[in-house]
Amino acid sequence: MDDPYKxxxxxxxxxxxxxxxxxxxxxxxxHPDLHPGDAAKAAQFQAVSAANDIIGDAKQRKRxxxxxxxASGQERPPRQYYRDHANADPRGRYDSGAGFGDFEDLSGAFxxxxxxxxxxxxxxxxxxxxxxxxxxxxGFLDAVRGAxxxxxxxxxxxxxxKIPAGVRDGQTLRLRGKGQAGVGGGPAGDAYVELxxxxxxxxxxxxxxxxVELPISFDEAILGAKVEVPTLTGKVSMGIPKGAxxxxxxxxxxxxxxxxxxxxxxxxxxxxxxxxSKPDAEMEAIAQRWRDHAxxxxxxxxxxxx
Amino acid sequence: xxxxxxxxxxxxxxxxxxLRLWVQEGWIKPAVSDDGPAFDDLxxxxxxxxxxxxxxxxxxxDAVPVVLSLLDQVHGLRRxxxxxxxxxxxxPPEVRRAISAAYQAGASKQP
Numbered sequence: 001m002d003d004p005y006k007x008x009x010x011x012x013x014x015x016x017x018x019x020x021x022x023x024x025x026x027x028x029x030x031h032p033d034l035h036p037g038d039a040a041k042a043a044q045f046q047a048v049s050a051a052n053d054i055i056g057d058a059k060q061r062k063r064x065x066x067x068x069x070x071a072s073g074q075e076r077p078p079r080q081y082y083r084d085h086a087n088a089d090p091r092g093r094y095d096s097g098a099g100f101g102d103f104e105d106l107s108g109a110f111x112x113x114x115x116x117x118x119x120x121x122x123x124x125x126x127x128x129x130x131x132x133x134x135x136x137x138x139g140f141l142d143a144v145r146g147a148x149x150x151x152x153x154x155x156x157x158x159x160x161x162k163i164p165a166g167v168r169d170g171q172t173l174r175l176r177g178k179g180q181a182g183v184g185g186g187p188a189g190d191a192y193v194e195l196x197x198x199x200x201x202x203x204x205x206x207x208x209x210x211x212v213e214l215p216i217s218f219d220e221a222i223l224g225a226k227v228e229v230p231t232l233t234g235k236v237s238m239g240i241p242k243g244a245x246x247x248x249x250x251x252x253x254x255x256x257x258x259x260x261x262x263x264x265x266x267x268x269x270x271x272x273x274x275x276x277s278k279p280d281a282e283m284e285a286i287a288q289r290w291r292d293h294a295x296x297x298x299x300x301x302x303x304x305x306x
Numbered sequence: 307x308x309x310x311x312x313x314x315x316x317x318x319x320x321x322x323x324x325l326r327l328w329v330q331e332g333w334i335k336p337a338v339s340d341d342g343p344a345f346d347d348l349x350x351x352x353x354x355x356x357x358x359x360x361x362x363x364x365x366x367x368d369a370v371p372v373v374l375s376l377l378d379q380v381h382g383l384r385r386x387x388x389x390x391x392x393x394x395x396x397x398p399p400e401v402r403r404a405i406s407a408a409y410q411a412g413a414s415k416q417p
Contacts, residue, residue, distance in 0.1 A: 027362045033355050034373075036380060082355040085348045086381045093348065094335070095382035096375070133337035135307055135344035154338075194337055194346070196307055 004051035004064070004071055012065075016058055023052045036083040091192070093131070129180035129189035136161070136193055140200035143167050144232055144257050151193060153178075161193060166208060166259025169197040202230055208257040208265025211249075215274040216240055231255045231267055238269065246273045307337070307344040316350060319357040328356055333374055 005012055008022045030045040032038070054071060055061040063069050086094065134151055142149075146165035150158040159178055167173075172194045179189025204211045214229055224242035228235045229252070236252060248271045256265025276283060314322050328334050329343060334352050336343035345353070359365045359373060394405055 024363060027358070031358060031363070033358070033377065036377075036384060080351065082348075082351040083381070085351040087384075089348050092382065092385050094352065094378050095385050096378040133335065135337035135339035137340070192337075194307070194344075 002047070002051075002071070004055045007047050007051035008055065010055075016056075016061075019052075019056055023048065023056055032081045033083050036086075042081075093133075126184040126186035127182060128186045129182040131189040132179045132191045134191060134193045136195055138163060138167065138195050138197050140198045140203065140205075141232070143169075143195070143197040144205075146260065151191070159191075163195070164260035166257045166262075167195055167197065168207075169195070171195050203232065205257065208259060208262075210256045210265065210267040212267065212269055213272050214269045215272050216244065218273055218275055221245065221271070221273045229267075229269055232257065240271070244271050244273075246271060307339070307346055308350065309342060309344060313345050313350060313353060317353050317357060319361060320353055325353065328353070331371065333370060 005014075008019060008026065010019050010022045014022075026048045027045070028034075030041050030048060032042040032045055035041045050071070053060065054064050054069070060069070064071070086092075089095075132154075136149060136151065138147070138149075142163065144165065146167075147163045149161050149163060151161045152158045159175065161173065161175070163173070172192050175191040175193065177188045178191035181188050202212055210232060212230060214227070216225070216227065219225075220227065220240055221244045222242070224244070225240045226237055227240055229238045231252065232255070236255065238250065238252065240250075250269045250271070252267040252269065254264050255267035258264035279287075308316060310322060310325055313325060314320060325334075329336060333356055334345070334349055336345045336349050338344070356370060356374075359370055360367075365373065394402060397405070
């Protein structure tokens with residue numbers, strides 16, 4: 001990085017107040033959120049912030065002047081600015097379309113285009129009502145199976161919100177016309193309900209697929225067995241193949257999340273061999289006999305890349 | 307989703323009292339939840355922006371809604387422009403060329 005004094009445009013013997021003033025002035029002209037889309041200003045602002053981190057702070061400045069620290073150690077990770085989030089927001093929640101009110105005067109196809117879009121916002125004195133945002137926590141199984149929840153409105157009433165089966169964490173439901181009332185005959189805004197879905201102690205969800213960890217005993221692993229597995233719809237019996245091992249994934253087709261529309265996912269059962277909590281003498285004898293003639297090294301793969 | 311206290315703990319430069327004022331003024335519009343206001347990434351980024359305006363640039367309180375309103379218009383216009391550019395992008399090459407030619411002709415007509 002360059003000399004922080006040069007970056008801020010101040011003399012080496014500038015007072016702390018002078019540095020602050022210079023920094024403030026640069027922030028006002030360079031702040032990335034005041035220049036959305038201008039990459040050059042953003043880079044310059046980054047340098048100014050880093051320079052201010054050093055010489056804007058009396059203690060850090062003393063250390064820098066004494067040569068104890070250099071400018072390069074102060075570079076901060078690039079920050080996400082408001083503009084980055086605003087650009088990425090699919091709904092443009094804070095964005096204003098008021099700047100298009102007069103585009104309807106244009107003739108031809110363009111006015112149809114913008115007219116149609118602008119109409120949903122404002123036309124003359126009739127303005128569309130503002131959207132409302134709600135946030136709702138949904139239990140894991142409610143999200144899987146679907147549920148009905150009452151969403152309270154500011155006027156004291158409530159709407160019954162139907163949560164369709166298979167909703168995902170972060171999904172937003174839209175209730176058309178349930179936002180604030182329009183002005184001058186304009187349509188009402190919409191209500192957006194953002195869902196966050198709880199986790200479950202047993203089931204892990206990945207899209208419409210479900211994964212569970214299933215502990216099995218050592219004899220079940222060696223000899224194979226028929227065991228009961230928890231699924232979203234209750235207990236299901238499943239065969240463990242002979243010679244199963246920890247980490248092995250077995251699939252129960254169609255036993256995942258069945259969404260309101262689309263195909264159901266699968267459930268994956270990840271096996272985990274659990275040894276007896278208190279091995280008795282016989283168990284030890286079995287193990288000893290096994291050790292006496294075992295030849296396979298379970299860690300053979302661990303040394304491969306060393 | 308963060309509640310008020312999470313936001314104060316995350317942003318650090320804002321106090322609870324200020325945050326509530328900013329929400330009341332409509333500068334930040336969090337979602338409504340059973341446990342009070344719920345802030346997502348966009349809301350938190352906007353809180354940081356207001357912090358920068360108030361604290362780094364020492365903008366007076368009255369000036370903040372003016373700046374935010376202009377910024378929201380800029381973002382609204384940028385969004386429309388981006389959508390329009392994308393719509394043009396999906397047209398056949400000859401249509402794109404015609405639009406481009408008419409656009410340049412329009413730009414050169416300006417005084």
